Every structure is written in C-alpha cells, then in structure tokens.
Amino acid sequence: MQLLDTAIELRFVIKPQPVLSLSSRRYQKLTRLTEEILKLIEISQITKTEISIKH
Secondary structure, rough: OOHHHHHHHHHHHHOOOOOOOOOOOHHHHHHHHHHHHHHHHHHHHHHHHHHHHOO
C-alpha cells in the first residue's frame, strides 16, 4: 500500500510541472518509471483480488 501512495505522489509531483529543472530525458525516465510502478501495482492488486475470490 505504501508503494501505491508513493507512486501516486510521484505522479502528481512529476506531471503538473511542464518545466522542470531536470533535463527532459530525466523527466521522461521518471515519468516512465512512475507509469511502470503504477502498472505493477494494478497487476498485483488484481492478483490479490483473484486470490481472495478463489479462497
């Protein structure tokens, strides 16, 4: 759950600022990482839901 909070915070911190002091390549890398984290979290939550349904 803490990972999810972190990912959401990252997304809100990174996205609303079009101009960052970071280089654009670094900005894109951060954004991509955030998206990957969110995808992984979604997958793990779906898996958890499926597991609870089965039991």
